[in-house]
Amino acid sequence: MKGSDSSRVGSDAGTGSPIGIVSGAGSLPFAVADAAARHNRHPVLFALRGCANAEKVASYPHHWIGLGQINLLCRLAQREHCADLVFIGSVVRPTLSQLRLDLGALALLPRVVGMFRGGDNHLLSGVADFLEHRGFRLLGAHEVAPEILMPEGPIGRRRPSESQRVDIGLGLALLRAIGQFDVGQAAVVAEGHVLAVEAAEGTDEMLAQLASLRQKGRIRSSGGVLVKAPKLAQDRRIDLPTIGPQTVLGAARAGLAGIAVVAGGTIVAEAERLRQTAEREHMFVVGLAEERPGP
């Protein structure tokens, strides 16, 4: 998969041409912009007001847009000759009154509210369809910057034990079983027991709840593994599972022993800081070879 992505970056993904990066919060938009530049593309940030880091945005060619201003995004992107768009970074869900909806967004309402996150493939695909209908090509951040994807094997020195590998297998099987329901991308398994299944709360919140249950002595099993995998029906251009240093910290606070994600199907934010955090917290972080469904 990485092979074909990389070749796409080098071939039909528009070497030398501008690329629009619709930027939410966190460090990923800048990592993607830098990677795009390394791959000889000219990044233009469409920074989401109230989400993107203003100080960092300032050092890139950029425009500010409000969440929900889809027509404005289309106009600005056309003016900048950005035929390709990437959506990246997290978005704190706004209240409806905070949203500045323009006509394009109104056409999508209420789908636009959960545009970036929220476990809704259907909705995200709606946004993708809308933009493609307007002549844009939507690329996954991993297509523009394959280096942000989780590699196969461990990050850092630790590796899962045999019994932890069994827990990982159980977690993957569970995620596969619920993949058709467009629900969470993550589960926690410890000693053969499923401790948590992610749904609307998101990974960070799920881990925080688990930490609280552990503190109250309500969890019997010790250790445990956070398993993340892309959903079956997921549009990988818009919504890949992501881990970062705060995921490692959250998992450590929940008393887990490590994190296992699907290699090539998971974005890693701040890989080096993640590695350091994992070492300090004595956690393993491992990328699993992706199982392809049979023919």
Add this chain to the structure above:
Amino acid sequence: MKGSDSSRVGSDAGTGSPIGIVSGAGSLPFAVADAAARHNRHPVLFALRGCANAEKVASYPHHWIGLGQINLLCRLAQREHCADLVFIGSVVRPTLSQLRLDLGALALLPRVVGMFRGGDNHLLSGVADFLEHRGFRLLGAHEVAPEILMPEGPIGRRRPSESQRVDIGLGLALLRAIGQFDVGQAAVVAEGHVLAVEAAEGTDEMLAQLASLRQKGRIRSSGGVLVKAPKLAQDRRIDLPTIGPQTVLGAARAGLAGIAVVAGGTIVAEAERLRQTAEREHMFVVGLAEERPGP
């Protein structure tokens, strides 16, 4: 199913003979004791210290035992000629230092820690096996007191709408898909989206978290349905899903529109108070005809 249970109560379930009711917290142990007496059995409570309601226990023939005192339970039950045992009521999980483990319990350690609850069929079956090996028969509370089971159809006046029925179907399908993983008995679905899947946290905690996510504006869909169903592999003698007035309150706080459970496969605590609470909170509570797996 109710028919065959009732006939069992009347025939081989030991009419007139004593029955031991191992009693945790809540009102259910007394409901079961009263029902057993109505069915011409002589209830003896083995009240779990720190769990069972002492004031109410006092009005029944009873012995107090500590959680983990399985040998003591066996001795007392033999002395009282209780060949049949029922486990009922919730157990606040003790810390290991609070547990007074006797020799019988040590044989089961660490399985005994989660004896009553905690989503572990395997473990619960282990306790059942242990007691049956010692010559006892373990009965489900619903076998002794079929009147505590959820009936088919609505409790109270409200019924689910067509779209809520679709959400219920989605929830049931999800629970069926994860049934093999010995995970939660409950899920929340709203407008076609799975908002929560119960695992180690339990139903009350899951609903509380959902209420908090709703308050933070992090949930897009409105309304929603709590769906509960017994696990596929569940030993129904020991661990049936339960709802009570506090489930209705929790669901109301989470902004849900109603509760759907499998009729005949769910215990209802304080049915009349549950009905009143549902009416006051404008919620529906409905028992679904159980789908039997095909031949």
